[in-house]
Amino acid sequence: MTSFNDFGLVEPITRALVDEKYVTPTPIQTQTIPIVLQGRDVIGIAQTGTGKTAAFALPILHHLHTKRLRPEKKSCRVLVLSPTRELSGQISDSFRAYGRHMRPLAVALAIGGVPINRQIRSLAHGVEVLVATPGRLIDLVNQRALTLNQVEILVLDEADRMLDMGFIHDIKRIVAMLRKERQTLFFSATMPQEITRLADAMLRDPARVAVTPPASTVDRVEQRVILTDKSAKPNLLVEVLKTEKTDRVLVFTRTKHGADKVVRALQKTGFAAEAIHGNKSQNQRERVLADFRDGKLRILIATDIAARGIDVDGVSHVVNYDLPNIPESYVHRIGRTARAGADGIAISFCDHEEAPFLRDIERMIRMSIPSTDKRTGERPAHRPAHHNDGNRNNGRPHRGGRQQRGNNGGGGGNSHHGNNSHRSRNGGQGRQVHQAGQQGHQDATAGEPSGIGNVTFLQRSGEPRRNAGHRTQR
Ligand code: AMP
Numbered sequence: 001m002t003s004f005n006d007f008g009l010v011e012p013i014t015r016a017l018v019d020e021k022y023v024t025p026t027p028i029q030t031q032t033i034p035i036v037l038q039g040r041d042v043i044g045i046a047q048t049g050t051g052k053t054a055a056f057a058l059p060i061l062h063h064l065h066t067k068r069l070r071p072e073k074k075s076c077r078v079l080v081l082s083p084t085r086e087l088s089g090q091i092s093d094s095f096r097a098y099g100r101h102m103r104p105l106a107v108a109l110a111i112g113g114v115p116i117n118r119q120i121r122s123l124a125h126g127v128e129v130l131v132a133t134p135g136r137l138i139d140l141v142n143q144r145a146l147t148l149n150q151v152e153i154l155v156l157d158e159a160d161r162m163l164d165m166g167f168i169h170d171i172k173r174i175v176a177m178l179r180k181e182r183q184t185l186f187f188s189a190t191m192p193q194e195i196t197r198l199a200d201a202m203l204r205d206p207a208r209v210a211v212t213p214p215a216s217t218v219d220r221v222e223q224r225v226i227l228t229d230k231s232a233k234p235n236l237l238v239e240v241l242k243t244e245k246t247d248r249v250l251v252f253t254r255t256k257h258g259a260d261k262v263v264r265a266l267q268k269t270g271f272a273a274e275a276i277h278g279n280k281s282q283n284q285r286e287r288v289l290a291d292f293r294d295g296k297l298r299i300l301i302a303t304d305i306a307a308r309g310i311d312v313d314g315v316s317h318v319v320n321y322d323l324p325n326i327p328e329s330y331v332h333r334i335g336r337t338a339r340a341g342a343d344g345i346a347i348s349f350c351d352h353e354e355a356p357f358l359r360d361i362e363r364m365i366r367m368s369i370p371s372t373d374k375r376t377g378e379r380p381a382h383r384p385a386h387h388n389d390g391n392r393n394n395g396r397p398h399r400g401g402r403q404q405r406g407n408n409g410g411g412g413g414n415s416h417h418g419n420n421s422h423r424s425r426n427g428g429q430g431r432q433v434h435q436a437g438q439q440g441h442q443d444a445t446a447g448e449p450s451g452i453g454n455v456t457f458l459q460r461s462g463e464p465r466r467n468a469g470h471r472t473q474r
Pocket residue numbers: 021022023024025026029047048049050051052053054447458459460465469471
């Protein structure tokens with residue numbers, strides 16, 4: 001599938017895509033759109049930045065256009081649940097943009113933190129599409145401003161983040177209010193066990209789609225590893241912040257608790273840092289993110305899931321304070337720097353226990369990452385055999401490992417499949433899914449997808465992504 005015309009979408013939609021300057025469907029779009037058009041349930045494993053929103057919004061709009069029905073009062077035909085106000089706003093903006101030539105099309109937004117009365121009014125005559133965060137949706141139902149028994153299509157976006165933010169019970173309550181004969185589209189970036197169970201309960205014979213976990217890393221990112229003792233990490237971070245010419249630094253920890261600890265350690269040494277993770281309120285997260293974007297805050301500490309929504313240009317450094325035990329997460333993390341054509345630096349701290357994670361990462365990206373050894377020597381040295389200490393290629397890892405290793409059985413772009421040992425601890429992320437290939441990208445001329453393996457960070461022709469299109473920056 002190399003063109004949006006191949007999907008058979010109705011003309012008002014293809015016209016909007018021309019307006020948007022979308023030329024080539026992304027892998028998640030190529031996989032998802034035909035299935036949704038058939039009316040099937042979908043379970044999609046994809047991150048923000050892959051074109052996921054259009055993957056569900058376009059076929060939904062096609063359905064609304066071809067099956068015209070007047071929505072009943074205080075009801076919606078399509079319900080999209082998303083974890084945050086910011087994401088909900090972006091999704092409703094997308095529906096409006098892709099549906100700009102469709103009449104009638106009422107798109108409503110129901111999010112917390114703003115007065116409810118306007119939302120009640122906007123639902124009074126019924127809407128085609130309602131994008132909502134779970135808490136506010138339940139408030140609206142409780143106030144009898146909305147009934148959910150007319151929902152034909154339910155979209156659950158960023159399910160794992162919903163779990164992280166404690167929305168899982170709200171979701172179950174909402175799903176119980178929907179009619180059984182509906183189409184359900186379920187998206188999550190990871191599939192921990194609880195999410196798999198939720199999907200099993202919500203979906204009927206779903207088709208599975210996923211963007212292939214990334215197999216190579218952004219070339220523009222200069223990657224380094226510092227081998228260290230676990231106890232030395234707080235001081236090491238301070239040292240890095242003092243010695244590196246940093247502009248905006250994004251520090252990743254594995255846990256929420258770990259993120260808070262790093263903030264406290266930095267604050268003690270006089271560095272202003274803040275954390276975002278699932279235990280922070282939405283308001284706090286938005287304020288911290290806005291400060292980070294505006295440059296008021298230079299150091300942001302984040303967990304993987306919380307960082308998903310971060311789309312900030314000008315991150316000069318990503319620091320992996322903890323190495324992720326899922327190799328794909330490493331690639332997603334370092335992809336936060338080197339955006340919009342800039343170079344970026346990724347520095348990873350690796351303690352003794354994390355050595356196996358480093359091995360998995362290097363195997364997946366098929367590179368040896370240059371490293372410095374700052375361990376005190378109390379633990380046995382544990383470094384991958386193929387390691388090339390000090391062998392730098394202008395600071396960038398060289399791509400020599402592919403032929404030398406060849407030990408993971410995967411070959412080609414899927415070498416990571418040869419090693420699932422850590423992924424399986426995390427609910428088997430990325431397995432048993434229908435993998436979307438690079439198709440649709442090879443002959444792109446104007447869409448200019450760029451990025452990490454199949455995880456595309458899209459730019460339209462000549463425009464930096466952040467400024468492109470209809471998205472409002474919040
Ligand atoms: P999403 O993953 O839905 O957040 O989309 C990421 C960005 O890619 C958004 O700014 C979209 O407007 C843009 N986008 C989505 N699909 C395409 C496409 N096929 N071609 C170019 N840009 C796209």
